Amino acid sequence: MNHAPTAAPADRTPAAPAEVPDRAQATDPGPAAVFDVEGLTVFYGGRAAVRDVDLAIRQHEITAIIGPSGCGKSTLLRCFNRMNDLIPEARIEGRVAYHGHDLYAPEVDPVQVRRRIGMVFQKPNPFPKSIYDNVAFGPKVNAMKVDLDEVVERSLKRAALWDEVKGKLRDSAYSLSGGQQQRLCIARAIAVDPDVILMDEPCSALDPIATARIEDLMRELSERYTIVIVTHNMQQAARVSDRTAFLTAEVAADDDDHRIGRLVEYDLTETIFKNPSDPRTEDYVTGRFG
Amino acid sequence: MALSTPQKATRAAVVRLQRGSGRDVKERAFAGLLLAATAVGVIVLAVLLVDILVDGLGRLNWQFLTAYASRFPERTGVRSGITGSLSLMVLVALMSIPLGVGAALYLEEFAPDNRFTRLMEANIANLAGVPSVVYGLLGVAVFVYLFEFGRSLLAGAATLTLLILPVIIVAGRESLRAVPPAIRDAGLALGATPWQVTSRQVLPAALPGILTGTILALSRAIGETAPLLVIGALFSRRSDNEPWNLLESFTALPVQIFNFVSRPQEAFKVEAAGAAIIVLMVALLAMNSVAIVLRNRFARRW
Numbered sequence A: 001m002n003h004a005p006t007a008a009p010a011d012r013t014p015a016a017p018a019e020v021p022d023r024a025q026a027t028d029p030g031p032a033a034v035f036d037v038e039g040l041t042v043f044y045g046g047r048a049a050v051r052d053v054d055l056a057i058r059q060h061e062i063t064a065i066i067g068p069s070g071c072g073k074s075t076l077l078r079c080f081n082r083m084n085d086l087i088p089e090a091r092i093e094g095r096v097a098y099h100g101h102d103l104y105a106p107e108v109d110p111v112q113v114r115r116r117i118g119m120v121f122q123k124p125n126p127f128p129k130s131i132y133d134n135v136a137f138g139p140k141v142n143a144m145k146v147d148l149d150e151v152v153e154r155s156l157k158r159a160a161l162w163d164e165v166k167g168k169l170r171d172s173a174y175s176l177s178g179g180q181q182q183r184l185c186i187a188r189a190i191a192v193d194p195d196v197i198l199m200d201e202p203c204s205a206l207d208p209i210a211t212a213r214i215e216d217l218m219r220e221l222s223e224r225y226t227i228v229i230v231t232h233n234m235q236q237a238a239r240v241s242d243r244t245a246f247l248t249a250e251v252a253a254d255d256d257d258h259r260i261g262r263l264v265e266y267d268l269t270e271t272i273f274k275n276p277s278d279p280r281t282e283d284y285v286t287g288r289f290g
Numbered sequence B: 001m002a003l004s005t006p007q008k009a010t011r012a013a014v015v016r017l018q019r020g021s022g023r024d025v026k027e028r029a030f031a032g033l034l035l036a037a038t039a040v041g042v043i044v045l046a047v048l049l050v051d052i053l054v055d056g057l058g059r060l061n062w063q064f065l066t067a068y069a070s071r072f073p074e075r076t077g078v079r080s081g082i083t084g085s086l087s088l089m090v091l092v093a094l095m096s097i098p099l100g101v102g103a104a105l106y107l108e109e110f111a112p113d114n115r116f117t118r119l120m121e122a123n124i125a126n127l128a129g130v131p132s133v134v135y136g137l138l139g140v141a142v143f144v145y146l147f148e149f150g151r152s153l154l155a156g157a158a159t160l161t162l163l164i165l166p167v168i169i170v171a172g173r174e175s176l177r178a179v180p181p182a183i184r185d186a187g188l189a190l191g192a193t194p195w196q197v198t199s200r201q202v203l204p205a206a207l208p209g210i211l212t213g214t215i216l217a218l219s220r221a222i223g224e225t226a227p228l229l230v231i232g233a234l235f236s237r238r239s240d241n242e243p244w245n246l247l248e249s250f251t252a253l254p255v256q257i258f259n260f261v262s263r264p265q266e267a268f269k270v271e272a273a274g275a276a277i278i279v280l281m282v283a284l285l286a287m288n289s290v291a292i293v294l295r296n297r298f299a300r301r302w
Helices: A073-079 A110-116 A131-141 A148-158 A162-168 A178-190 A208-221 A234-240 A269-274 A279-285 B006-018 B022-056 B062-066 B079-110 B115-127 B132-146 B153-177 B181-189 B194-223 B226-231 B253-261 B266-297
Strands: A033-044 A047-058 A062-066 A090-098 A117-120 A196-200 A226-230 A243-251 A259-268
Touching (some): A033 A073, A047 A073, A062 A073, A162 A178, A178 A208, A178 B181, A234 A269, A243 A269, A269 A279, B079 B115, B115 B153, B132 B226, B226 B253
Parallel strands (some): A062 A226
């Protein structure tokens, strides 16, 4: 995975709107695609959790994935850094291209993938170590030839945490508040200088003030990184994201208890919230269901 | 006029609250029963302790700790038992900690979940319940004869290692399992390899728990008598058991106690045995205290 982040597939020219009117990439091609997902289906133990997803994540944008619980938002997100590989019975079909290269090609090392594509989890999960060691862990294990002190300071600054912790870098990460811990996790993800940051409901365990801080931070980070965020909070998606993908859970044809996530609509956030083309999206964003 | 006013109703409710009911009596009887059960355990233990102290304290002195065994009760001592037990403990720790922690790490962090793994897990749990004398027989067959270690310190240490290995593995796995999966996800999401996550995050986080379990297992090992008797530990030895003299014969404190108790003279059977038991007990209590301190010092932080 040594190609430059800007190396977009050459064949990705803007399609005429008339050809595929319901696809975001058609109505507004925008920047180059970092991820190109085609016909992605994820199985857990032989049953599909998400089926036939097509979407393109664009560089230096914030893409929000919204939808009711159980629609496979997190499952989809975890395909982007191959975290689903860690679940033994998980299997995917379809194609996830990262800058035009198949992310699931046999020669691709998932460890290298995760090094380029960072992740922030739902619940803050700092290591039971000092603030400094939390940020320095990534550069250390990746044997990055950098000045650790400098990386730690820069990462904490970018995560808007430096001023609060600069005097106590050796203190345990658990001494921080929940919001601070989540920003520490963001700083930790930034420290390995990734290309993409995936965020899985990063504010669901935080209070409104801490949430607002993380949202401001995401806007700042999007100048440098591509961000994909899963959220169950529609206002959050509307506030921070450039594009929004709306997933819903469909009941399987053969089993009433089994739900399969489907991508309903993917477009600019403004369009999704103000002028959705699918009635299911409209019902969801106006609060009539979900 | 029997009008029910709010005041009357309140008074009636208060009276009901005060009256002792059948449930109340049962509660107290049950609590009393539990107290009795606790008391039996504590009192028996206290009586045993006092009995041992009365028997042994008079005989316990510097000469007893530093002298080799002798056929004269007033000249005998537990020097070779103490050095033997210490040697055994060091050797057992050296062998059982890497093996036990390694096995726990493999089973908890790396092993695929298949029938073979489950079979091994069930076997390890069962091995923890096998009587120690059976390990002694295994030690004789395998270490003394098959590997030709002879009736040596090495054979004794290897046997005790086998004995406590299942305990260390089970304790190790429990400590590893207590480390939240979120820590592993966090490490892997940063591009660390599974081994880097295990060695730098999961193992350090689980270490206090692993150490506590290991110390308790070791204290079980140095209190064991039966497997050492089967292996053929000597009752007495006129030179020290040196840990570097692996293929020499050896003795240990519990074996010496067994020997003292089986002699006819009161001075051996009661006084020397009591004194040696006190020595062993102090060692065991010290080890258990270290385990408790470790556990409290590194109380779980998540």
